[in-house]
Amino acid sequence: MEGGGAAPAVRGDARQLPAQGGDGAEGEASPEEPAGTGGGGAPRGGSGRAEAGAPPKPSATSTDRQRSTEVSALDSFPLRHSNTLTNRQRGNEVSALPATLDTLSIHQLAAQGELSQLKEHLRKGENLVNKPDERGFTPLIWAAAFGEIETVRHLLEWGADPNALAKERESALSLASMGGYTDIVIMLLERNVDINIYDWNGGTPLLYAVRGNHVKCVEALLARGADLTTEADSGYTPMDLAVALGHKKVQQVIENHILKLFQNKELE
Incomplete structure:
Protein backbone atom coordinates (compact mmCIF):
# COMPACT_ATOMS: atom_id res chain seq x y z
CA MET A 1 0.00 0.00 0.00
CA GLU A 2 2.63 2.39 -1.11
CA GLY A 3 1.71 5.74 -2.64
CA GLY A 4 -0.85 6.19 -5.40
CA GLY A 5 -3.51 4.25 -3.52
CA ALA A 6 -1.67 0.95 -3.49
CA ALA A 7 -2.87 -1.42 -0.82
CA PRO A 8 -1.13 -3.07 2.13
CA ALA A 9 0.18 -6.49 1.32
CA VAL A 10 2.01 -9.35 2.95
CA ARG A 11 5.38 -9.35 1.25
CA GLY A 12 5.10 -11.26 -2.01
CA ASP A 13 1.38 -11.94 -1.45
CA ALA A 14 0.46 -12.25 -5.13
CA ARG A 15 2.95 -15.06 -5.60
CA GLN A 16 2.78 -16.75 -2.24
CA LEU A 17 -0.84 -16.55 -1.15
CA PRO A 18 -4.16 -17.63 -2.64
CA ALA A 19 -5.81 -15.65 -5.41
CA GLN A 20 -8.36 -13.29 -3.93
CA GLY A 21 -11.79 -14.44 -5.00
CA GLY A 22 -15.19 -13.42 -3.69
CA ASP A 23 -16.22 -13.70 -0.08
CA GLU A 32 4.81 -25.64 -4.93
CA GLU A 33 6.35 -28.75 -3.51
CA PRO A 34 10.12 -28.30 -3.71
CA ALA A 35 11.69 -27.09 -0.51
CA GLY A 36 14.23 -24.33 -0.46
CA THR A 37 12.90 -22.45 -3.48
CA GLY A 38 13.85 -18.81 -3.70
CA GLY A 39 11.30 -16.24 -2.54
CA GLY A 40 9.48 -18.64 -0.27
CA GLY A 41 6.49 -19.35 -2.52
CA ALA A 42 5.79 -22.86 -1.19
CA PRO A 43 5.07 -24.06 2.32
CA ARG A 44 8.28 -25.43 3.67
CA GLY A 45 9.10 -27.35 6.79
CA GLY A 46 10.93 -25.75 9.69
CA SER A 47 14.68 -25.67 9.79
CA GLY A 48 14.85 -28.17 12.61
CA ARG A 49 17.16 -25.92 14.62
CA ALA A 50 16.51 -25.67 18.33
CA GLU A 51 15.24 -22.25 19.46
CA ALA A 52 17.54 -20.21 21.68
CA GLY A 53 16.85 -20.83 25.32
CA ALA A 54 14.81 -23.96 24.59
CA PRO A 55 14.23 -26.27 27.57
CA PRO A 56 16.17 -29.54 27.80
CA LYS A 57 14.93 -32.37 25.62
CA PRO A 58 12.33 -34.41 27.56
CA SER A 59 13.07 -37.94 28.62
CA ALA A 60 11.88 -40.90 26.59
CA THR A 61 9.14 -41.59 29.14
CA SER A 62 7.73 -38.05 29.09
CA THR A 63 7.97 -37.96 25.28
CA ASP A 64 6.02 -41.22 24.96
CA ILE A 195 -9.13 -8.53 15.61
CA ASN A 196 -6.80 -5.57 15.08
CA ILE A 197 -3.56 -7.54 14.80
CA TYR A 198 -1.11 -5.78 12.48
CA ASP A 199 1.72 -7.09 10.36
CA TRP A 200 5.11 -5.74 9.25
CA ASN A 201 3.64 -2.84 7.25
CA GLY A 202 0.75 -2.01 9.52
CA GLY A 203 -1.83 -4.03 7.61
CA THR A 204 -4.77 -5.25 9.71
CA PRO A 205 -7.42 -7.87 8.89
CA LEU A 206 -9.92 -5.08 8.11
CA LEU A 207 -7.49 -3.30 5.79
CA TYR A 208 -6.83 -6.54 3.92
CA ALA A 209 -10.55 -7.32 3.61
CA VAL A 210 -11.17 -3.80 2.27
CA ARG A 211 -8.26 -4.11 -0.14
CA GLY A 212 -9.66 -7.34 -1.56
CA ASN A 213 -13.18 -5.85 -1.88
CA HIS A 214 -14.52 -8.64 0.32
CA VAL A 215 -17.82 -7.08 1.41
CA LYS A 216 -19.05 -9.90 3.65
CA CYS A 217 -15.70 -10.16 5.36
CA VAL A 218 -15.65 -6.40 6.00
CA GLU A 219 -19.16 -6.63 7.47
CA ALA A 220 -18.13 -9.50 9.74
CA LEU A 221 -15.04 -7.69 11.01
CA LEU A 222 -16.89 -4.42 11.65
CA ALA A 223 -19.74 -6.21 13.42
CA ARG A 224 -17.19 -7.74 15.79
CA GLY A 225 -15.43 -4.49 16.62
CA ALA A 226 -12.63 -3.99 14.10
CA ASP A 227 -11.04 -0.54 14.48
CA LEU A 228 -11.90 1.83 11.62
CA THR A 229 -9.28 4.37 12.65
CA THR A 230 -6.22 2.13 12.38
CA GLU A 231 -3.83 3.26 9.64
CA ALA A 232 -1.32 1.23 7.69
CA ASP A 233 2.22 2.56 7.48
CA SER A 234 1.26 4.49 4.33
CA GLY A 235 -1.37 6.42 6.26
CA TYR A 236 -4.47 4.80 4.77
CA THR A 237 -7.46 4.04 6.97
CA PRO A 238 -9.96 1.41 5.80
CA MET A 239 -12.26 4.12 4.40
CA ASP A 240 -9.35 5.88 2.67
CA LEU A 241 -8.38 2.60 1.06
CA ALA A 242 -11.93 1.80 -0.07
CA VAL A 243 -12.21 5.23 -1.71
CA ALA A 244 -8.78 5.00 -3.33
CA LEU A 245 -9.56 1.61 -4.82
CA GLY A 246 -13.10 2.51 -5.86
CA HIS A 247 -14.73 -0.25 -3.82
CA LYS A 248 -18.17 1.36 -3.57
CA LYS A 249 -19.98 -1.49 -1.81
CA VAL A 250 -17.30 -1.60 0.84
CA GLN A 251 -17.56 2.18 1.22
CA GLN A 252 -21.30 1.82 1.78
CA VAL A 253 -20.76 -0.87 4.41
CA ILE A 254 -18.30 1.35 6.27
CA GLU A 255 -20.56 4.40 6.02
CA ASN A 256 -23.53 2.42 7.35
CA HIS A 257 -21.40 1.15 10.21
CA ILE A 258 -20.26 4.67 11.13
CA LEU A 259 -23.87 5.92 11.01
CA LYS A 260 -24.94 3.10 13.29
CA LEU A 261 -22.18 3.98 15.75
CA PHE A 262 -23.39 7.59 15.87
CA GLN A 263 -27.01 6.51 16.37
CA ASN A 264 -26.04 4.20 19.22
CA LYS A 265 -24.03 7.00 20.87
CA GLU A 266 -27.03 9.36 20.69
CA LEU A 267 -29.16 6.77 22.47
CA GLU A 268 -26.73 6.49 25.38
Missing part, protein backbone atom coordinates in the same frame (compact mmCIF):
# COMPACT_ATOMS: atom_id res chain seq x y z
CA GLY A 24 -16.14 -17.27 1.11
CA ALA A 25 -14.68 -18.56 -2.17
CA GLU A 26 -11.77 -20.91 -1.76
CA GLY A 27 -8.43 -20.32 -3.43
CA GLU A 28 -6.60 -23.20 -5.03
CA ALA A 29 -4.51 -24.83 -2.35
CA SER A 30 -1.56 -26.01 -4.35
CA PRO A 31 1.71 -24.50 -3.10
CA ARG A 65 3.39 -39.86 27.37
CA GLN A 66 3.08 -36.63 25.34
CA ARG A 67 2.78 -38.49 22.07
CA SER A 68 0.14 -40.78 23.57
CA THR A 69 -1.86 -37.73 24.68
CA GLU A 70 -1.58 -36.13 21.23
CA VAL A 71 -2.69 -39.32 19.48
CA SER A 72 -5.68 -39.57 21.82
CA ALA A 73 -6.61 -35.98 20.99
CA LEU A 74 -6.43 -36.74 17.27
CA ASP A 75 -8.54 -39.87 17.64
CA SER A 76 -11.24 -37.95 19.50
CA PHE A 77 -11.98 -35.74 16.49
CA PRO A 78 -13.39 -37.71 13.55
CA LEU A 79 -13.02 -36.03 10.17
CA ARG A 80 -16.21 -34.35 9.12
CA HIS A 81 -17.12 -31.77 6.53
CA SER A 82 -19.45 -28.76 6.40
CA ASN A 83 -21.31 -27.50 3.36
CA THR A 84 -18.30 -25.39 2.39
CA LEU A 85 -16.43 -27.08 -0.42
CA THR A 86 -12.95 -28.19 0.53
CA ASN A 87 -10.27 -29.59 -1.71
CA ARG A 88 -11.49 -33.12 -1.02
CA GLN A 89 -15.14 -32.26 -1.58
CA ARG A 90 -14.33 -30.73 -4.95
CA GLY A 91 -13.35 -34.22 -6.01
CA ASN A 92 -9.62 -33.90 -5.43
CA GLU A 93 -9.21 -36.83 -3.05
CA VAL A 94 -5.49 -36.20 -3.20
CA SER A 95 -3.75 -33.12 -4.57
CA ALA A 96 -0.48 -34.86 -5.32
CA LEU A 97 0.52 -38.09 -6.95
CA PRO A 98 0.38 -41.01 -4.50
CA ALA A 99 4.07 -41.60 -5.06
CA THR A 100 4.91 -38.13 -3.77
CA LEU A 101 2.15 -37.52 -1.22
CA ASP A 102 4.21 -38.90 1.65
CA THR A 103 7.01 -36.43 0.85
CA LEU A 104 4.84 -33.34 1.44
CA SER A 105 5.45 -31.37 4.60
CA ILE A 106 2.78 -30.83 7.21
CA HIS A 107 2.48 -27.26 5.94
CA GLN A 108 1.83 -28.37 2.37
CA LEU A 109 -0.74 -30.91 3.53
CA ALA A 110 -2.53 -28.20 5.52
CA ALA A 111 -2.52 -25.77 2.60
CA GLN A 112 -3.92 -28.43 0.27
CA GLY A 113 -6.62 -29.61 2.67
CA GLU A 114 -5.39 -33.20 2.80
CA LEU A 115 -7.12 -34.00 6.08
CA SER A 116 -6.52 -37.74 6.27
CA GLN A 117 -2.83 -37.42 5.48
CA LEU A 118 -2.51 -34.43 7.79
CA LYS A 119 -4.00 -36.40 10.68
CA GLU A 120 -1.58 -39.25 10.09
CA HIS A 121 1.35 -36.85 9.82
CA LEU A 122 0.50 -35.28 13.18
CA ARG A 123 1.00 -38.67 14.85
CA LYS A 124 4.67 -38.77 13.86
CA GLY A 125 6.24 -36.10 16.01
CA GLU A 126 6.07 -33.79 18.98
CA ASN A 127 3.70 -30.85 18.74
CA LEU A 128 3.74 -30.74 14.94
CA VAL A 129 0.37 -29.00 14.98
CA ASN A 130 2.10 -25.70 15.84
CA LYS A 131 5.38 -26.30 14.03
CA PRO A 132 6.50 -23.18 12.09
CA ASP A 133 8.20 -23.37 8.71
CA GLU A 134 11.18 -21.24 7.67
CA ARG A 135 9.02 -18.11 7.47
CA GLY A 136 7.25 -18.84 10.73
CA PHE A 137 4.03 -20.04 9.07
CA THR A 138 2.25 -22.77 11.02
CA PRO A 139 -0.07 -25.35 9.43
CA LEU A 140 -3.04 -23.27 10.64
CA ILE A 141 -1.73 -20.11 8.96
CA TRP A 142 -1.28 -22.00 5.68
CA ALA A 143 -4.75 -23.55 5.86
CA ALA A 144 -6.34 -20.17 6.60
CA ALA A 145 -4.42 -18.50 3.76
CA PHE A 146 -5.73 -21.06 1.27
CA GLY A 147 -9.31 -21.07 2.53
CA GLU A 148 -9.31 -24.69 3.71
CA ILE A 149 -12.10 -24.28 6.25
CA GLU A 150 -12.32 -27.90 7.40
CA THR A 151 -8.57 -28.08 7.82
CA VAL A 152 -8.71 -24.91 9.91
CA ARG A 153 -11.54 -26.37 11.99
CA HIS A 154 -9.72 -29.60 12.69
CA LEU A 155 -6.37 -27.96 13.40
CA LEU A 156 -8.07 -25.76 16.00
CA GLU A 157 -9.69 -28.82 17.55
CA TRP A 158 -6.31 -30.56 17.58
CA GLY A 159 -4.71 -27.71 19.51
CA ALA A 160 -3.41 -25.29 16.86
CA ASP A 161 -2.67 -21.83 18.26
CA PRO A 162 -4.94 -19.26 16.53
CA ASN A 163 -2.76 -16.41 17.86
CA ALA A 164 0.48 -17.65 16.27
CA LEU A 165 2.38 -15.02 14.29
CA ALA A 166 4.90 -15.63 11.52
CA LYS A 167 8.23 -13.83 11.31
CA GLU A 168 6.72 -10.70 9.77
CA ARG A 169 3.64 -10.82 12.03
CA GLU A 170 1.47 -12.55 9.46
CA SER A 171 -1.50 -14.22 11.14
CA ALA A 172 -4.18 -16.72 10.21
CA LEU A 173 -6.81 -13.99 10.66
CA SER A 174 -5.07 -11.48 8.39
CA LEU A 175 -4.48 -14.02 5.62
CA ALA A 176 -8.05 -15.34 5.82
CA SER A 177 -9.28 -11.73 5.59
CA MET A 178 -7.02 -11.12 2.60
CA GLY A 179 -8.61 -14.08 0.79
CA GLY A 180 -12.15 -13.11 1.81
CA TYR A 181 -12.74 -16.38 3.68
CA THR A 182 -15.47 -15.03 5.96
CA ASP A 183 -16.33 -18.34 7.63
CA ILE A 184 -12.71 -18.84 8.63
CA VAL A 185 -12.49 -15.24 9.88
CA ILE A 186 -15.53 -15.79 12.11
CA MET A 187 -14.17 -19.13 13.32
CA LEU A 188 -10.90 -17.51 14.36
CA LEU A 189 -12.63 -14.56 16.04
CA GLU A 190 -14.63 -17.05 18.11
CA ARG A 191 -11.26 -18.12 19.51
CA ASN A 192 -10.70 -14.55 20.78
CA VAL A 193 -7.85 -13.69 18.45
CA ASP A 194 -6.81 -10.03 18.23
